Amino acid sequence: MNNFLKILISNRTIFLIALIFVFSLIASIFLGTKFASLGNLKAVILGQTSIAIMTIGMMALLISGVFDLSVGSIFALGSVFCGYFIKQMGMPYPMAMILALVCCGFLGAINAFVITKMGVNALITTLATMGIFKGLAIIIGGAGIMGLPREFIAFGRTDFLGIPSPIWYFLILLGLFSYLFNNVAYFRKYYFVGGNEKAAVLSGINVNNIRFSGYILSGLLAGFGGVLHASRLGASIPLAGSGLELQVIAAAVVGGASLVGGKGTILGGVLGAMFLALVFNVFVITGVSAYWIPVVNGIILILAVYFHVIFKKE
Amino acid sequence: MILEAKNISKSFPGVQALNNVSFGLEPGEIHAIIGENGAGKSTLMHILAGIYKHDKGEFFIDNKRIELDSFQKAKQQGIAIVFQERSLFPNLSIAENIFGSNPPRNKNIFFQVDWSQLSSLAQDYLDKLNITLNKNELVGELSVACQQMIEIAKAISNDFKILILDEPTSSITLQETEILFELIKQFKSEGRSIIYISHRLKEIKQIADRVTVLKDGEYVGTFDQENVDVDFLVSKMLGKDLENEKFNNQVNQNKEKVLSIKKLSGEGFSDISFDLHKGEILTLTGLSGAGRTELAYSLFGFIPSKSGEIFVNNKKTIIDSTSKAIKNGIGYLSENRKELGLFTGMEYRENIESNNLDKFSKNFIINKSKRDSVAEDLKIKFDIKIPNIDHLVLNLSGGNQQKVSISKWIYANLKILIVDEPTIGVDVGAKFSIYKILKEITSEGVSVLMISSDINETLNISDRIIVMFDGKISGILNADEANEEKILKMASGIDNE
Numbered sequence: 001m002n003n004f005l006k007i008l009i010s011n012r013t014i015f016l017i018a019l020i021f022v023f024s025l026i027a028s029i030f031l032g033t034k035f036a037s038l039g040n041l042k043a044v045i046l047g048q049t050s051i052a053i054m055t056i057g058m059m060a061l062l063i064s065g066v067f068d069l070s071v072g073s074i075f076a077l078g079s080v081f082c083g084y085f086i087k088q089m090g091m092p093y094p095m096a097m098i099l100a101l102v103c104c105g106f107l108g109a110i111n112a113f114v115i116t117k118m119g120v121n122a123l124i125t126t127l128a129t130m131g132i133f134k135g136l137a138i139i140i141g142g143a144g145i146m147g148l149p150r151e152f153i154a155f156g157r158t159d160f161l162g163i164p165s166p167i168w169y170f171l172i173l174l175g176l177f178s179y180l181f182n183n184v185a186y187f188r189k190y191y192f193v194g195g196n197e198k199a200a201v202l203s204g205i206n207v208n209n210i211r212f213s214g215y216i217l218s219g220l221l222a223g224f225g226g227v228l229h230a231s232r233l234g235a236s237i238p239l240a241g242s243g244l245e246l247q248v249i250a251a252a253v254v255g256g257a258s259l260v261g262g263k264g265t266i267l268g269g270v271l272g273a274m275f276l277a278l279v280f281n282v283f284v285i286t287g288v289s290a291y292w293i294p295v296v297n298g299i300i301l302i303l304a305v306y307f308h309v310i311f312k313k314e
Numbered sequence: 315m316i317l318e319a320k321n322i323s324k325s326f327p328g329v330q331a332l333n334n335v336s337f338g339l340e341p342g343e344i345h346a347i348i349g350e351n352g353a354g355k356s357t358l359m360h361i362l363a364g365i366y367k368h369d370k371g372e373f374f375i376d377n378k379r380i381e382l383d384s385f386q387k388a389k390q391q392g393i394a395i396v397f398q399e400r401s402l403f404p405n406l407s408i409a410e411n412i413f414g415s416n417p418p419r420n421k422n423i424f425f426q427v428d429w430s431q432l433s434s435l436a437q438d439y440l441d442k443l444n445i446t447l448n449k450n451e452l453v454g455e456l457s458v459a460c461q462q463m464i465e466i467a468k469a470i471s472n473d474f475k476i477l478i479l480d481e482p483t484s485s486i487t488l489q490e491t492e493i494l495f496e497l498i499k500q501f502k503s504e505g506r507s508i509i510y511i512s513h514r515l516k517e518i519k520q521i522a523d524r525v526t527v528l529k530d531g532e533y534v535g536t537f538d539q540e541n542v543d544v545d546f547l548v549s550k551m552l553g554k555d556l557e558n559e560k561f562n563n564q565v566n567q568n569k570e571k572v573l574s575i576k577k578l579s580g581e582g583f584s585d586i587s588f589d590l591h592k593g594e595i596l597t598l599t600g601l602s603g604a605g606r607t608e609l610a611y612s613l614f615g616f617i618p619s620k621s622g623e624i625f626v627n628n629k630k631t632i633i634d635s636t637s638k639a640i641k642n643g644i645g646y647l648s649e650n651r652k653e654l655g656l657f658t659g660m661e662y663r664e665n666i667e668s669n670n671l672d673k674f675s676k677n678f679i680i681n682k683s684k685r686d687s688v689a690e691d692l693k694i695k696f697d698i699k700i701p702n703i704d705h706l707v708l709n710l711s712g713g714n715q716q717k718v719s720i721s722k723w724i725y726a727n728l729k730i731l732i733v734d735e736p737t738i739g740v741d742v743g744a745k746f747s748i749y750k751i752l753k754e755i756t757s758e759g760v761s762v763l764m765i766s767s768d769i770n771e772t773l774n775i776s777d778r779i780i781v782m783f784d785g786k787i788s789g790i791l792n793a794d795e796a797n798e799e800k801i802l803k804m805a806s807g808i809d810n811e
Contacts, residue, residue, distance in 0.1 A: 183682070185675040192668050195657035202616060202654055203669035203722075204640035262659055 012256035012264075016271040020278065027282050034285050042164070048277035049166040050075070050225035052270050054244065055251040056177050057218035059269035062252050063181070064214050065194035065261025069126040069245045070111060071222040073133030076241035078104045078226025080137045083145035083236030086152060093152040101223050107133060108219020112212040130245065134238075141238035148234045156231030166228055173221070178266045190214065194261025243294060250301040251276050258308065276300065315377070316341045316507050317362075317393075317476055322371035324357055331357040332368070335533045337526050339476065344498060344508045346522035346539075348515065349551055350713075350741035354531040355511050356398075359478050362509075363395040364388035375475075392475030396465050396482065398739075404454025409436035411453050412468050439467045443497060458602055459490030466497070477501060478509045481739065483517060487601040487767045489806060495521055513741055515544045516770060529553055548742055565793055566594040566777040571628060572761045573644075573730055575613070578622030582608030583785040586622070590730065591777075595752060595762045599772045600782035600805045606765045607649065609782075610732045613763075614646035615639040626730075640669070645728040647719055649735035649765070655719045656707050663689035663703040666722050673726070692721040697747060713744030720748060724755060731755070734765045749775050769798055781805050 028036035054071050061067050081103050085096035107129070114125045158165045180187045192200040193210045201207055230236045255272025257264035279300070280293055317339040324332040332354045339345050347355050360366040362373075364382045373380055375391050382388050388395075402411050409432055410417070418435060420428040436449045445463050447456070453464060462482060470477065479498075483491045498508055498521060512518055518525060519539060527534040527550045534550050573590040583605035590596050598606045612619035615633040624631050626642045633639050639646070648654035657665050666689045667674060674685045689703040696717045700710060707718055716736070723731055736752070737745045752762055752775065766772045772779055779791045781804035789804040 183679050185671040185678050185680050188667070188671060188680055191660070191664070192657060195660045195664075196653075198654050199648075199657055200668070201636055202614070202646060202648055204637045205668075206635065206637050262657065 012268045013271065016255065016268060016275060020271065020275050023275065023278055027278070031282070031285055035282065040281070040285075042167075044277045044281045045167055045170075045274070046164050047281075048273055049170040050229050051244065051247050051251060051277070052170055052273040053173055053228070054218075054222050054225045054248045055255070055269040055273045056173060056266055057221035058248045058252045059255065059257055059264055059266050060177070060181070060187075060190060061214045061218050062257035062259065063194050063261060063264050064190040064210055065197060066115070066122040066211065066214065067126070067249060067259070068108075068111060068215065068218045068222075069123070069249075070107070070130040070133055071218060071248055072241035072244035073130050073137060074104050074107050074219050074222040074241070075226040075229070075244055076137035076141075076238050077107065077133050078223030079230040079236040079240060080141035080145065080226075080238050081223075082152075082227045082230050083148055084140055086148055087145050093149060093155070096152075097155070097227050100227055101220055104223025104226070105216045105220045107223075108215040108217070109212060111219070112208075112215035115215075116208040116211045134242070137238040137241070141236050144238065145236040146234075148230065148236070152231055153234045156228050166232065169224075169228065173224075174266065174270050181266050186213075191262055194263070196262075246294060246297055246301070247276065248273075250297050250304070253301055253308075254304045259305070315339060316375065318374040318377075319358075319362070320372045320374070322358065322361065322368050322373075324354075324361060324366060324368045331531050332361075333531045334371075335528065335531070336371075337533070337536060339507050339509065340523075341475075341507055342502055342505045343523045344502055344510055344521055346510045346512065346518040346525045347528065348512065348518065348525060348547060349528035349534075350743055353528040353551070353741075355528055356480060357531075358528070359395060359480055359509070359511065362388065362393060362476075362478060364393075392473065393478065394469040394474040394476065395478040396462075396469045396480065398480045400461060400465065402453045402461055402464060402468070405452065407450050407452055408440070408447060408456075408464055409433055409449040411464055412436050412439055414468060439470075443467055444500070457490070459486040459493065462486060462490075462494065463497070474506065476507045476509065478511075480511045481513065482510075483512060483514060487805075488769060488802065489601055491517065513739070513745075514768075515547055515742075518547070519544060527551055551741075552743055566591065566756065568592045568594070572626070573613075573763075574625040574628070576623040576625070578609070578612065578619050578624065580608060580612045580619035580621075581617060583612075583782070586787055588780055588787065588790065590761050590763055592761055593756050593759050594777040595756055595764055595775055597764045597766050597772045597776040597779045598782060599766055599769070599779060599801060600788075602767065604782040604805070605785035606782055607734055608785075610646060610734055610763070610765060613639070614644060614732060616646070640726070640728065643729035645669070645723045645726055645731045647723050647731065647733045647736060649738055651712075651715050651719050656715060658708040658715075659706065661704045662693075662698075662700055662707055662710075662718060665707055665718055666692060666725065669722055670726055688725060692725060696721045696724075696751065713740035716740050716748070717744065720751060724751065728760070730761050730763065732763045732765070735767065736764065737766075737768065737771060745771075769801060772796075772801065773798065 054075065058068060058071060078100050081100035082096050085091045085099055086093055111126055111129055114120050115122050156166055160168055181190065189205050189210055192203060192205055193207050197207055226241065229240055251273035252264070252269045254275060255264065255269035257269065276297065279296065283292060315338045320336050322332055322335045335354065335358060349355050357366065361368045362382060364385045364387050367383060373382055380391055413432060418428045418431040419425045433449065440447065440449060443463065443466065445467065447460060453461060456464065482494060501508060510522060522539045524536055525539055525542070525547060526536045527547065529551060568591055570592040571589045572592050576587050578586045586609060598609070600606055608617065611617040613624065613633065615635045615638050618634045624633055631642055633642065652658060657668060663686055667685050671680070674680050686703060693700060693703060698717045698721065699714050707715060710718065720736065736748050740748065756762055764776065773796060776793050778793060779796050779801065780787055781789045781801055783805055791800065
């Protein structure tokens, strides 16, 4: 029994799977088929795909010891860029999507530039760009860009083998980045940079290079989340990304990221995101107001860090 | 006897740190306690300071039984302790540091800090210790040796009877050690007792009255310093004779230049020129602050030099990043293993992986089973005492951590290895195995540029010695012409007449 507990605590993936299982079991007992149905499961995962995809980027940053508060705003800009390129500039939608992603990657590079080259710390930099990018999204997108073309909408609304396309995108990205961070030499460097930045430099690792790729990755994935959102909605809503950074960071921390870096897995972060989705799903089913979501989100974030502190002591 | 410890035992989960250890301390005595890492010295000192609670045993001060169950209580009994780790606030002044969190207060005005009293009391302490520093100077701006003095001044804020010094000389240089010894002798003449923990046996011969040896948590014996020699103490510490541990020092004859430095200048050093030959150990020695580590940083591209030229294998090379240095076959082992050398929160095998990602990967993909088997091999080869290769480095002793640092660079198999204080804070046994490793790789053609403040180490294992003073080279000696006196003179900037 003691051994079992040890494994549970030391292996975050197993811990999260157990947590999700136990939570689902209890929810099923109380809510019955309203919760425990294939349809609901699909809806939960589908609703959380954008967050989960963004969590992959945040997890990468947290592993390397930094974070990004501007992901919600980049999400908004990704959505707005895409809509603007299609509606205002008349671009074909694949080109608009790619260009929007390039722009979002560039926004990530701006974050990295300010942090590594100008020496401003990550908290201040991404807090500032959170405001800047959000403002730009509203300036470009106004109240929103409506009536996006049907082909573009199909990108986020097709089913393949009975599973909605966003879930496929999410699973592909999850598999890809899990593999990269586990097995590819370049991405392993993220763990060393997060584990001890100076020792990483003295081991011949180019830390600035890792910072740039991390923020570009985070920007790209946040942008992709935004594009996907626009596609499913058929519209670009500049305010859609507000507050997402809290959800994404909470998901990553529940998923085993440590704010000092060096720890966590991509899969863990995604499981963290899915756990949050289940909690909010119960809210929806039981009719609790959606205004409670950020409240509970914040509490979960604090509890996750608190448990981390306790386990570390033990 | 001023202090007597009887049958002290202490265990931690899985380890018997102390088993029935007894020892006595006479008034006005300098009593050295020696033993390998893990022998239980630090545990015993932590118990004396009231930080750990012992499981069994009794303490007597002036033949009166006492309980040492808190730091405050130990302090009231007149026990002062200076730990190996610094506990100063670099951003505060000397005076503020001496009083720490308990400065004199003015009881009349809302208990605010009484700055004038703090200032004058601090001056008293400094005067008492013959420290001629300005009490308003920031501690962060002092040299390590001066910080050590402040650490002592802080520890003895009460009228102490016993001062415990845990490895006080591990990070200071020879000359600074002399200043420390003067202070210790002054305490002794005042009738106070000193417990002195050190790995440097020569120092102990120089200053201690008696020596107690611990091994694996057991008491081995107490000896009068005058009656024993260094080899005897080493054999007691190791529990075996050292004869077969000594290596044959053959001087390297190869004059092939693998690294040449011409008029290199940078932060902390200027106008440095020398050659490093293939298969030699070239040692940079000198006082702390002589610019040796800074020079190493520039050769490794950590803090690039400002002017001058570096030639690797006779080819002019610009080294402006650590990855460039490694590409050119240069590795660097830091003196500060905890902060700069290791990823302490990560697994042992991951530490081995950190600078060998290229060696473990094919087509950019890491071969983890190869990494694991290499980690396993290195563990056996360097006798690293670690239960599993996925164990965190954090929990290892200093000597084992150092072996991890070294082994990760040995495996990298670079042509030039810069080792900065490779045996700092490690015990005698580990020291010898580190020397053996260095000798072994040089015989395979690796060139070692060693930075060392340990004079015996410098004289024993170097092929050539460069002495630095104040950022410049003050002399280059061949091993056979070097001796302690010559090196000391050069290191202090005294010209040979």
